[in-house]
Amino acid sequence: MRHRETLIWTAALIGLALVAPYFLYPVFLMRALCLALFACAFNLLLGYVGLLSFGHAAFMGSAAYITAHTVKVWGWPAEIGILAGVAVAAALGAVFGWLAIRRQGIYFAMITLALAQMIAFFALQAPFTGGEDGIQAVPRGHLLGLLDLDNTIVMYYFVLAVFLAGFAIIQRTVNSPFGQVIKAIRENEPRAVSLGYRAERYKLLAFVLSAALAGLAGATKCLVLQFASLSDVDWTTSGQVVLMTLVGGVGTPLGPVVGAFIIVTMENYLAQTGSWVTVIEGVIFVVCVLTFRRGIVGVLAPYLTSRDMPRATQPSAEIT
């Protein structure tokens, strides 16, 4: 029963995504999809392992810079450039994770934030990142030498494919035996340890996976917008991904996607008001934390799935 419903929902959403570029501005959709993947990667950590990383911009941003540099300066093809970006993000994730999982809770958040700030300073000073200007006019090139990515519609379907692949990886991970273990660690770490699971290894692996997927989002976004800039590694971007996930619903599969589309849409409409975007985002943060901790999907999901299923059996979407 549930399985069939999930299938119907998935098919409907993918169908919607396939026709969307004919009705909405494709670059907006592509940017939203990239940020949605970014938020899903973040949610893998916060929602399923219970780790709040406040430095995820470092992975997205460094992948964007690497892809931009390899594609533009070294002339690498798009797909290799993206892979290089993902590889660097994953390596960075391994180092950050290795350091940060030594502490828990708030300390974990502060450590990831500080390490990410180090990357931001590096991006400001390093010779190849172009300082305040970033790397601009990155060519999209041809995918596998066949598909012309300068064609907006082709690019859109490529981004959609990347997003779906990333999303599928996350779902597969969460629903695998590995996913069960990380959820057990989230619920009660000492107990998981006493059952013989090496919590540190599981946390680190989840962290690296999340960093790699954030890197995939950043690398793809860099090709979409054709530039990599300091804002990709800025701490406000790390905050934004927290906000997207919180608004949509922490620990729900679709929550981060919904959150990302809402925040990107809001930014689009409010872009000309300058600093008020920040103010409104701050207010949303406060309101969500005070009254709406389950997020949009967390609240709606019980109504949208099977009617006869009692709400109480829905897993709690709050950080525990």
Add this chain to the structure above:
Amino acid sequence: MPSFLHAMPPAPVLFAQLLIGLINGSFYAMLSLGLAIIFGLLNIINFAHGAQYMMGAFCAWFLLNWLGIGYWPSLVIAPVVVGATGIVTERLLLRHIRNLDHLYGLLLTFGLALVIEGVFRDRYGSSGLPYTIPPELQGGRNLGFMFLPVYRGWVIVASLGICLATWFVIERTRLGSFLRAATENPTLVRAFGIDVPRMVTLTYGAGVGLAALAGVLAAPIYQVSPLMGSNIIIVVFAVVVIGGMGSILGAIVSGFALGLVEGLTKVFYPEASNTVIFVIMALVLLVKPAGLFGRAA
């Protein structure tokens, strides 16, 4: 002349950078002290601490430019005003998430920081406003080995005084003993008839006031700018991770020490001066994850 001395910078350059390091260190110390006090009793990391420090500096600027009230009264008025906003914040917002996971406190105060910074940036842009040094503290002294601007000397002395006074209140007075007891076991302290919720409110107000006081001291040195808080708060977080939040003296010592290290790095390897504190944080995590002065979490 031995060859390695060629690498040594001239003494005035070295001392000037050490002085800048000491100044930065005074602010790291005052801010991490406030964070540690708030964390002790409320169990939240006050992400808005940087924004409240910035509000302190702006409050002094408003007092001077709108009301003609000078530096010395500002040292008292600004912390009280900003501390009062902290008390309101605690009553209206933070109180409601007391029983939730500590991460929500971080997220809520992060939202507050965005709101405060956004409002100030909308009004005053991201460039800084100058705040003149009060006449009593203008000029400088030649100490023989270096030139010391009087105001900078005053900031170091004042922040040392503030840090030691805070340490004294917490570790050596009756009020401080209530505070420490409530940090250890709030339920038991309540059972003894002490109004812990009010103490929590006042503690948050005091921590915020301390940030604002640091902001007033900073106003004549750095430009008064909406971004001054977010630039410093992440470094202060790293300082807190290095020092560990268990100890008040630890926060003070690591604040000053890391400021000095930053200054020295600026002399010998300027490219790394922005990142050296984060590198030290990584090293400390490898060797002593609980922080240099911290208790195991």
